[in-house]
Amino acid sequence: MSHSILRAPIVRGLFWAVVGFVLAAALVGGIRTAMGLDFWNTTVDWVIAYPVALLGWLMGVGVWPQWGREWLGGKAEPYALTGWQRYFGFSPDHKVIGIQYAVTFIVLFLLAGLAAMLIRIELAQPGLQLFTSDQYNAAMSFHGITMVAVAVATLLGGFGNYLVPLMIGARDMAFPRLNALSYWLVPPVAILLVIAVGMGGWDSGWTAYPPLSEVNKEGQVLFNLAVITFGVVSILGGINFLVTVTYMRAPGLTWFRLPIFVWGAISASLISFFFTQAFAAALLMVLLDRALGTSFFRASGGGSALLYEHIFWFYSHPAVYVMVLPGFGAALEILSHMSKKPLFAYRWAAGAMLGIVALSGIVWAHHMFTSGMDPALHAPFLVLTELISIPTGLIFLSALGTIWQGKLWLQTPMLFALAFVFNFLLGGVTGIYLADVPTDLHLHDTYFVVAHFHYTIVGGEIFALFAALYYWFPKFTGRMYSERLGKIHFWMMFLGFQLTFIPMFRVGIQGMNRRVADYPAAYGEYNLFISFAAFLLGASFLFFTWNMLASWFRGPAAAANPWRASTLEWQVSSPPPEHNFDEIPVITGDPYGYGGAGPAHNRPLGGLAAGSEGGS
Amino acid sequence: MTAAHSTVHGAEGHASPARLLRMNRMGLWLFFASDALVFALLLSARFYLDGLHTPPEVKQILGLVMTSILLLSSLTAYRAETAIEHGNIARGRSMLLLTAVMGSVFLAGVVMEWMLAEFSPGDGYGTAFFSMTGMHAGHVASGVLLLLMARRQASAGKFDGGGTRAWGASGIVMYWHFVDVVWVFFYPVLYLIH
Amino acid sequence: MSMHGADAEQREQSAGVRVIAILAVLTIIEYIAAIAIGASVPLLVVLTPIALVKAWYILKDFMHLPRLWADEEEAA
Numbered sequence: 001m002s003h004s005i006l007r008a009p010i011v012r013g014l015f016w017a018v019v020g021f022v023l024a025a026a027l028v029g030g031i032r033t034a035m036g037l038d039f040w041n042t043t044v045d046w047v048i049a050y051p052v053a054l055l056g057w058l059m060g061v062g063v064w065p066q067w068g069r070e071w072l073g074g075k076a077e078p079y080a081l082t083g084w085q086r087y088f089g090f091s092p093d094h095k096v097i098g099i100q101y102a103v104t105f106i107v108l109f110l111l112a113g114l115a116a117m118l119i120r121i122e123l124a125q126p127g128l129q130l131f132t133s134d135q136y137n138a139a140m141s142f143h144g145i146t147m148v149a150v151a152v153a154t155l156l157g158g159f160g161n162y163l164v165p166l167m168i169g170a171r172d173m174a175f176p177r178l179n180a181l182s183y184w185l186v187p188p189v190a191i192l193l194v195i196a197v198g199m200g201g202w203d204s205g206w207t208a209y210p211p212l213s214e215v216n217k218e219g220q221v222l223f224n225l226a227v228i229t230f231g232v233v234s235i236l237g238g239i240n241f242l243v244t245v246t247y248m249r250a251p252g253l254t255w256f257r258l259p260i261f262v263w264g265a266i267s268a269s270l271i272s273f274f275f276t277q278a279f280a281a282a283l284l285m286v287l288l289d290r291a292l293g294t295s296f297f298r299a300s301g302g303g304s305a306l307l308y309e310h311i312f313w314f315y316s317h318p319a320v321y322v323m324v325l326p327g328f329g330a331a332l333e334i335l336s337h338m339s340k341k342p343l344f345a346y347r348w349a350a351g352a353m354l355g356i357v358a359l360s361g362i363v364w365a366h367h368m369f370t371s372g373m374d375p376a377l378h379a380p381f382l383v384l385t386e387l388i389s390i391p392t393g394l395i396f397l398s399a400l401g402t403i404w405q406g407k408l409w410l411q412t413p414m415l416f417a418l419a420f421v422f423n424f425l426l427g428g429v430t431g432i433y434l435a436d437v438p439t440d441l442h443l444h445d446t447y448f449v450v451a452h453f454h455y456t457i458v459g460g461e462i463f464a465l466f467a468a469l470y471y472w473f474p475k476f477t478g479r480m481y482s483e484r485l486g487k488i489h490f491w492m493m494f495l496g497f498q499l500t501f502i503p504m505f506r507v508g509i510q511g512m513n514r515r516v517a518d519y520p521a522a523y524g525e526y527n528l529f530i531s532f533a534a535f536l537l538g539a540s541f542l543f544f545t546w547n548m549l550a551s552w553f554r555g556p557a558a559a560a561n562p563w564r565a566s567t568l569e570w571q572v573s574s575p576p577p578e579h580n581f582d583e584i585p586v587i588t589g590d591p592y593g594y595g596g597a598g599p600a601h602n603r604p605l606g607g608l609a610a611g612s613e614g615g616s
Numbered sequence: 617m618t619a620a621h622s623t624v625h626g627a628e629g630h631a632s633p634a635r636l637l638r639m640n641r642m643g644l645w646l647f648f649a650s651d652a653l654v655f656a657l658l659l660s661a662r663f664y665l666d667g668l669h670t671p672p673e674v675k676q677i678l679g680l681v682m683t684s685i686l687l688l689s690s691l692t693a694y695r696a697e698t699a700i701e702h703g704n705i706a707r708g709r710s711m712l713l714l715t716a717v718m719g720s721v722f723l724a725g726v727v728m729e730w731m732l733a734e735f736s737p738g739d740g741y742g743t744a745f746f747s748m749t750g751m752h753a754g755h756v757a758s759g760v761l762l763l764l765m766a767r768r769q770a771s772a773g774k775f776d777g778g779g780t781r782a783w784g785a786s787g788i789v790m791y792w793h794f795v796d797v798v799w800v801f802f803y804p805v806l807y808l809i810h
Numbered sequence: 811m812s813m814h815g816a817d818a819e820q821r822e823q824s825a826g827v828r829v830i831a832i833l834a835v836l837t838i839i840e841y842i843a844a845i846a847i848g849a850s851v852p853l854l855v856v857l858t859p860i861a862l863v864k865a866w867y868i869l870k871d872f873m874h875l876p877r878l879w880a881d882e883e884e885a886a
Contacts, residue, residue, distance in 0.1 A: 073772025294743040302740040808844035
């Protein structure tokens, strides 16, 4: 028994990671000693030894036997893991990888949510209760970056990987082993962030602005390495989706017959493969400044911290669309199937997603109106930013047109999808005040901003994520969740969310600053209320977790197509067979053939064609 | 579940070799586009930090020699690819080796330049110079390793017959050319403008 | 490319030599321009198109960019 545990992929990966780290650190130490420096320097050692450790981890966890041997002209071992062990090893199966992403990031979501609860305990009263200021900054920073990662990767990495090949009638992704490699880069990211917190954390938030990020504690170095690694995950994943959808669609599945979720995945992939490296490059520059003494951002050496903000936001604004575009896709998908109506203005919605991709790259400086950049940039970035409301509005109209006069089936996924529409409207409208320079000068760095982006990312993307989670849970696990617990989760989360974040708009307008552990006593009553509402929001996830665990292990078996939906993933068993389709389906109609001539739903595979009259 | 699994998972299961080649090609080009943005950001940082200023201490002759070596190595890489695509594995192997050697000479040039540099990484130009040449050299070093891997695969018979089977070598050679394209822009920006 | 003939290979090899000759000439022009032109902007005006042309030749002839949109059979 102990023998087999020692051979487990994760154990091997950890072993080789440690070996790689120790060897590299020893080498660095030896050279440093020879140069008359200290043996150990946290920054330099981590920057050099971590990539070696990462390589060791990847090879140990399964890249070497299943792929690496081929690079040297040898033969790779066949993939041999079965049953539950697949989830703990290097598996090329997109369905296994999808579940790996989804479970990993939901665990991280709960962990970062716990950090949010601690933050709310601290903020319930003026003064310091739970944390020192430094610990507060660490908790806030950990919450921020972990939630950003969750928002970027759960829908696209988890649901995208699981569903896109099924929805396009393919047997897997274009590059299955690259896909597995991308996933196995994720645990090191989580481990680094946890070690960083253990080392006392870092206090520069998820944005890591210099000059602070160049002079603070070494936790910052680990943060930078973690995020650069995560950037690689995002880029490789994006490339994989784009090639998959371009070349592996089933016969007859033209671009405008793709389910809208696939369009969401394509749009998000376009952004993640083309913009993510900016964040990575900015953090790399910080590392170079710290480790080699370059002066990208050090004013004393002629550098400029503004340069960082430009590079950082060049990615980090588009990043919100990496988060939210798959959310749009999932929500529209569910609204259509649960209203039993074709998706309204399908082509406009798909085009709007591409429009958002195009605009996303030219709006970044609206985050910098108060930074001291050239005021000549204010007006163009104001206008460009507001332009985004046009494609976003199209998606809204598509959502509203879809539910209009539909037979709404108010199961848990539909409730979440409807809440997504409501929340994102509030998030979008409040965004206008932040895109407008005159109001932003007042609102910048206040809780208004916090409330706004929580409405877009949590109210929008995370609600869509839970809609997707309940909707596809039967497909993923082959079991049905408890509708009662799902509805309790929904109402607690929905109410808790509104009660938490609406008052934040108010205190934000009154001038309460974000990212500070303490605040003037005048904000005390509001904050106490917000904290209690936040605990309600947090408590809803107890029901969620219970529901998920109990249903996965003991829930009733799910039918192949419990929602009587028309897209391809529902035409195979739950969970789908090993190779998805015994025979690659041939597509002759659009994916939302409701309301057409014949009974449109619940057709056998291949009959998906029939409802094409019902299309958009 | 079975041993057959790994062949069915993925495109190998149901795509023709020609289709598979196109997929690999598209993936690689997307990677190039993605990687190019990192270099483009470093390049813009050079202008942002230090404008057009190039200190007179920059070693012009060394720069020109290194540029020439890297350009020439693209020719040998091209010869390797062409030979392997036509099934001429023996010539392909020797050309891959020659390319890797030239890449190593280029790397030696970078090291020499760093040791001779009369400007520090702490000023504007130095920041740009060391980070840009460093990032580029990192790519050259990985390229050398990849070329040696391709040579090893060629010896093991992976490219026998050429045609679509030559992709493994072809992709690595494309990566080598990509690193060369980066240098086509970096060379004037770091050495020539003033 | 289905031909395995030495002829086809020879033809492609000499195409490569032609490209490298162009690259060499352009590099020498770059180097001389940097010495001969003192003002910043005119030098940029000369160097930028040269770099773009060099990159284009490598992308097109060495990296086979057109193969991306060639027919599937030809592309192989």
